Amino acid sequence: MKNFDLIKLPFSKNNPILVQVLGVCSCLAVTAQLKPAVVMAISVIVVVALANVIISLLRNTIPPRIRIIVQLVVVSTLVVLVDQVLKAYVYDVSKQLSVFVGLIITNCIVMGRLEAFAMVQKPLPSLLDGIGNGLGYSVILIVLGFVRELFGSGTLWGYPVMEKLGLYEIGYENNGLMIMPPMALILVGLIIWWHRSKNKDLCEQ
Amino acid sequence: MNFKWLSDWFEKIEPKGKWSWLGSTYEAFHTFAFTPKAVTRKGSHIRDAVDMKRSIIMVVIALVPALLFGMWNIGYQTAMSTGADWHWLYMWWFGFLRMLPLIVVSYVVGLFIEFAFAQYRGHEVNEGYLATGLLIPMIVPVTTPLWQVALAVAFAVIIGKEVFGGSGMNFLNPALVARAFLFFAYPTHMSGDKVWIAADLWGSDAIAGATPMGELAAGAHPSASALDMLIGTIPGSTCETSVIAIALGAMLLLFTGIASWRIILSVFLGGGLMGLLFNAIGYNDYMQLPFYYHFLMGGFAFGAVFMATDPVTAAQTNAGKWIYGLLIGAFAVLLRVCNPAYPEGMMLSILFMNCMAPLIDHCVVARNIKARASRATRKEVNNG
Structure with missing residues (x-):
């Protein structure tokens, strides 16, 4: 596989959320607003990329029988680091994300990439694969955050878009369902629907 | 004309x-x-205007x-x-x-x-x-x-x-x-x-x-x-x-x-039984409300007759219909009395049981298969 493909494929043909259907839990939980979604996306990119590199460097020395626990140690170290950075610089968002930063440790995308890719690949491809999958996850997170905040709260990054457009005066109202997690699941479903109709080869028979 | x-x-x-x-x-x-001219020609079929x-x-x-x-x-x-x-x-x-x-x-x-x-x-x-x-x-x-x-x-x-x-x-x-x-x-x-x-x-x-x-x-x-x-x-x-x-x-x-009479009857039965149960507990005013009030208020009757009986989303087996209906009625009254955040429980209760209907049918069919299989083997043992 060419190095460029490692970044490109997770965007659409092998998107972690749309095709591998991993990491859906956090993508429902943190996308009610755009800002936490973006912060979460960046955190996951950092964790996946670095964890992939570290595990790839260690891959020949990790005994297969305890590889999961080694992976977990590496991932949790990185997550704790990320958590501390968030608390230091974006405390309010860190509070909003609450437990979900810590739960990056159990994010299936991280574990999946480590097991499926970093354990058998060299550091550079692993880095690219980590960044690629993190970006693939981020795209969906940001799209969801955008749609849900815009229609659910009428704002974008806290800016009252709908109010400035004057929509409330002509009877528009925010959609309360949008800020609830079930609607995020339905939106993910709609994106998958659109994505499959563009990529017929992904459709299950 | x-x-x-x-x-x-x-x-x-x-x-x-x-x-x-x-x-x-x-x-x-x-x-x-x-009326379409096309009619079924092969296989067994029933002639009906409906x-x-x-x-x-x-x-x-x-x-x-x-x-x-x-x-x-x-x-x-x-x-x-x-x-x-x-x-x-x-x-x-x-x-x-x-x-x-x-x-x-x-x-x-x-x-x-x-x-x-x-x-x-x-x-x-x-x-x-x-x-x-x-x-x-x-x-x-x-x-x-x-x-x-x-x-x-x-x-x-x-x-x-x-x-x-x-x-x-x-x-x-x-x-x-x-x-x-x-x-x-x-x-x-x-x-x-x-x-x-x-x-x-x-x-x-x-x-x-x-x-x-x-x-x-x-x-x-x-x-x-x-x-x-x-x-x-x-x-x-x-x-x-x-x-x-x-x-x-x-x-x-x-x-x-x-509409299936089994579903309509069992929805009312389920709601009535739940209402009587709450009457027996009688913890607050809502629980002491006569059970038949639940049939008259809100969307209970409408839901039982026009929503729960939707043949596509209801249970298909006869035994399944009884379970499906009883639980719709019971859940509706339960939601009304115990959850003030949802004053009307009928909508959520029917939607919930819609989700459960295939499971109910599966259990009913599996049980039937099991019962018949054991009857058949028993006969074989007796005959043998």
Whole structure:
């Protein structure tokens, strides 16, 4: 596989959320607003990329029988680091994300990439694969955050878009369902629907 | 009457060549006007005049009493609240004008999406929406803004039905999906005491007036008597208030065999048993409410007759229907009494049991298979 493909494929043909259907839990939980979604996306990119590199460097020395626990140690170290950075610089968002930063440790995308890719690949491809999958996850997170905040709260990054457009005066109202997690699941479903109709080869028979 | 001109006209406009992609739309209107000539020739089949179109139309006819009463009640509630002295015919006319936009929006948006999907997929247009499209305006408050109704209809038809493959493939009742969408997306228009009575002929302004269940959820005793609730002269969703009008529709559905008597009976049975259980506990005022009040208030009767019996989303086996109905009734009363956040439990309870219906059927069938298998082996042992 060419190095460029490692970044490109997770965007659409092998998107972690749309095709591998991993990491859906956090993508429902943190996308009610755009800002936490973006912060979460960046955190996951950092964790996946670095964890992939570290595990790839260690891959020949990790005994297969305890590889999961080694992976977990590496991932949790990185997550704790990320958590501390968030608390230091974006405390309010860190509070909003609450437990979900810590739960990056159990994010299936991280574990999946480590097991499926970093354990058998060299550091550079692993880095690219980590960044690629993190970006693939981020795209969906940001799209969801955008749609849900815009229609659910009428704002974008806290800016009252709908109010400035004057929509409330002509009877528009925010959609309360949008800020609830079930609607995020339905939106993910709609994106998958659109994505499959563009990529017929992904459709299950 | 001779309708040959119409049949000639249909033959003349049959889409061919570059218009043939409009085939499904043409087919839908053609079979709406004329019985299709195509008949099954091979295999075993039953000759019967009833097909899906006829049974759906029967549901629509069964809805008419509730619809007509609901229209009158809209006007009656407004007249009572404003103190206006209206003739009963004017009350009905007022309600008719309030209902008409809701019905038109529901049908136009829903049928447009149905036709678009059928056309795109090359399917025949299905008749299911004729009933759904009438049910949706009947179960929302009269003051619901039209754009919200349009959005809910689009959501229900696309998410509730078309993504699963259209009518017959959906596992949730589309009309209730529309109501659930409105309930969660725009709660201020769907509950509380400021949505049930229209202030004037146009717009979504409302006069304050609580439904019996709103009063109960707030901890008060319902101000309307049981007789009022039976006749339906109480505030509520447009056409769900009159138990008598609903009963007329129920009789038609039961007589023609379109609705399952097992489901209707068991829903009432389940609700009644749960009500009696709460009476026995008697912890607060709501629990002490006579159990039959639950049948008269809110959407219980309407849900039991027109929603729970939807043949697509209900349980299919006879034993399954009993379980399905009993649990709908029981959950509805449970939600009403124990969760003040959801004054009406019927919608959520039916949707929940819609999800459970395939599981119930699976268990019933598996149990039957097991019972028959063990009977067969026992016989073999005895004979051997």
